[in-house]
Amino acid sequence: MNVDSMSQSAASRTSGSSLPSGAGPVITRCCRSVKRDEDRRRANTPGRQRGVAIITALLLIALGTITMVAITSRQQFDMQRERNEGIILQARAFGVSGERFAAALLYRDVQDAQRENSDSLDDDWAQTIPPIPIDNASIQGCIVDMQGRFNLNNLVNAEGEAVEFFTGQLTRLLGELNIDQAKAQAIIDWVDEDLNPVIPDGAEDDYYTGLEVGYRAANGAFVSVSELQLVKGFSSAIKEEAEDYELLLPHISALPTVNGPTAVNVNTATPEVLASLSDEIKPLAADLSRWDTGAYEDYPECEDIFDLSADDGPETLVAERDLEPYESTLIFDQEVDSADTGENVAPAGTYDVRSNYFQVRIDVDAEGIKLSQFTLLERNGEGKTRVLYRSRDTL
Numbered sequence: 001m002n003v004d005s006m007s008q009s010a011a012s013r014t015s016g017s018s019l020p021s022g023a024g025p026v027i028t029r030c031c032r033s034v035k036r037d038e039d040r041r042r043a044n045t046p047g048r049q050r051g052v053a054i055i056t057a058l059l060l061i062a063l064g065t066i067t068m069v070a071i072t073s074r075q076q077f078d079m080q081r082e083r084n085e086g087i088i089l090q091a092r093a094f095g096v097s098g099e100r101f102a103a104a105l106l107y108r109d110v111q112d113a114q115r116e117n118s119d120s121l122d123d124d125w126a127q128t129i130p131p132i133p134i135d136n137a138s139i140q141g142c143i144v145d146m147q148g149r150f151n152l153n154n155l156v157n158a159e160g161e162a163v164e165f166f167t168g169q170l171t172r173l174l175g176e177l178n179i180d181q182a183k184a185q186a187i188i189d190w191v192d193e194d195l196n197p198v199i200p201d202g203a204e205d206d207y208y209t210g211l212e213v214g215y216r217a218a219n220g221a222f223v224s225v226s227e228l229q230l231v232k233g234f235s236s237a238i239k240e241e242a243e244d245y246e247l248l249l250p251h252i253s254a255l256p257t258v259n260g261p262t263a264v265n266v267n268t269a270t271p272e273v274l275a276s277l278s279d280e281i282k283p284l285a286a287d288l289s290r291w292d293t294g295a296y297e298d299y300p301e302c303e304d305i306f307d308l309s310a311d312d313g314p315e316t317l318v319a320e321r322d323l324e325p326y327e328s329t330l331i332f333d334q335e336v337d338s339a340d341t342g343e344n345v346a347p348a349g350t351y352d353v354r355s356n357y358f359q360v361r362i363d364v365d366a367e368g369i370k371l372s373q374f375t376l377l378e379r380n381g382e383g384k385t386r387v388l389y390r391s392r393d394t395l
């Protein structure tokens with residue numbers, strides 16, 4: 001390198017600011033960098049930092065508050081739920097206590113021989129008890145003789161075949177209640193073992209599986225009378241059919257028939273059920289009946305089940321009737337048969353003056369939570385009872 005070129009190179013290094021090209025971007029980068037530094041400095045000023053700290057603190061407080069409210073709400077919800085569960089458990093315990101009280105009444109009824117060999121609405125178990133306050137709850141109940149009704153399970157024998165007398169009795173009962181008598185056929189098919197529908201109005205699996213929500217016929221005993229709502233002609237979804245169900249409900253039961261068909265207790269039978277026993281009894285049923293429509297008048301919840309005013313059954317002339325319970329079937333026969341021939345007025349065993357099956361209804365009101373319990377009790381000859389069926393809030 002010669003001296004001239006060395007001096008040129010030195011000149012170009014020392015006079016950089018006056019160079020026209022390449023100098024702009026250098027300046028811009030430099031300024032941006034300075035601006036960032038200034039921004040940082042500004043951001044790091046004590047006032048700015050305080051602002052950010054306050055916002056962060058506020059956010060944390062808000063988050064904390066939301067979390068606390070959520071926890072507290074959850075705790076309150078859990079506590080209320082636990083409290084409700086406690087009340088429900090207590091109500092159920094009261095329900096079972098009421099059931100045992102009913103069993104004791106039914107036991108005493110036999111042991112104290114107060115009933116003179118018969119069961120009637122004159123007995124202690126049939127009396128209404130006023131609501132009993134216990135702690136923060138009140139408990140009330142009633143006992144109803146299920147043999148005052150037509151037992152749907154009598155319709156078939158041990159082989160699952162329809163029994164002529166009882167199918168006839170059901171048909172007569174429907175007639176007494178002004179319900180289409182043809183509906184008896186579907187009820188028979190529901191309990192009979194075979195799959196052949198009774199002609200023309202019966203219904204077996206072919207009918208039920210063809211419904212929008214299909215199911216099959218029980219082809220066995222009714223577990224509860226409410227099962228009738230599954231039977232053709234008594235659907236709860238169709239207003240007229242639901243009305244027929246409600247109309248029939250106070251006159252029917254679903255009792256076990258392991259020891260043969262159950263008898264109707266003529267002391268507690270509704271006039272319609274009495275009339276269904278035979279054509280001979282039918283015209284006299286209203287006067288023969290010992291059913292007292294006011295039996296549960298102090299207890300509307302129980303009276304509701306037995307609201308017989310809705311049907312067009314025979315009118316009873318209470319003032320002119322002798323309401324003394326029948327102490328034997330013989331006395332009942334004599335009442336029916338004025339000629340006193342001593343002949344049975346209905347097949348032997350289809351009626352009686354005693355009962356073994358009772359439904360206990362217990363209502364508990366515990367701090368606004370209401371519970372209704374239905375228990376079917378079977379009582380043996382010594383008066384001891386056992387629970388056959390228990391349901392809550394519905395039959």
Ligand SMILES: [Ca+2]
Nearest residue numbers: 189192194196
């Ligand atoms: Ca059938």
Ligand SMILES: [Ca+2]
Nearest residue numbers: 189192193194
């Ligand atoms: Ca059948």
